[in-house]
Amino acid sequence: MDAEYMAMAEVSLEVIWVIDLLSELGMNVLISTSYKINAAAIKLSKNDNVSERSKHIDIMYHICRELSEKQIIDFVYVASDRNAADLFTKNLQSNTVQKFCGVTGLL
Numbered sequence: 001m002d003a004e005y006m007a008m009a010e011v012s013l014e015v016i017w018v019i020d021l022l023s024e025l026g027m028n029v030l031i032s033t034s035y036k037i038n039a040a041a042i043k044l045s046k047n048d049n050v051s052e053r054s055k056h057i058d059i060m061y062h063i064c065r066e067l068s069e070k071q072i073i074d075f076v077y078v079a080s081d082r083n084a085a086d087l088f089t090k091n092l093q094s095n096t097v098q099k100f101c102g103v104t105g106l107l
Contacts, residue, residue, distance in 0.1 A: 004038035004040075004041035005038075005041040005044055005064070008034070008041055008042075008064040008075060009062070009063050009064050011034050011064070011073075012063045012064040012067050012073055013063065015032045015034070015067070015072070015073050016067070016072075018032075019032070019072070031071055031072065031073065031074055032072065032073045032074070033073070033074045033075075033076055034073060034074070034075050034076070035075075035076050035077075035078040035083070039077050041075075042075045042076075042077055044065070081096075084100045084103045084104050086100065087100040087101065087104065087106075
């Protein structure tokens with residue numbers, strides 16, 4: 001959960017950069033959606049209670065929580081069997097590879 005939460009913070013910084021760029025180009029972005037497979041990290045981003053398991057996470061990583069509260073970015077859970085990004089990060093069975101290649105347009 002720690003690594004996923006830290007990755008969510010990095011994504012949040014990138015989203016801010018893209019929103020700023022688009023606003024300079026005259027485009028208006030209302031909300032950005034980021035799909036994650038770690039439900040615990042998403043729950044931590046939506047809950048401001050600090051527990052024994054999360055108190056060690058540095059405060060700089062809580063930007064995803066702040067942006068979620070301000071409704072600038074929305075973190076949505078996606079099940080692993082529907083996550084096309086696994087095509088690039090995991091060793092998958094051939095039928096799953098074909099399915100995800102079709103989804104991503106690689107076939």
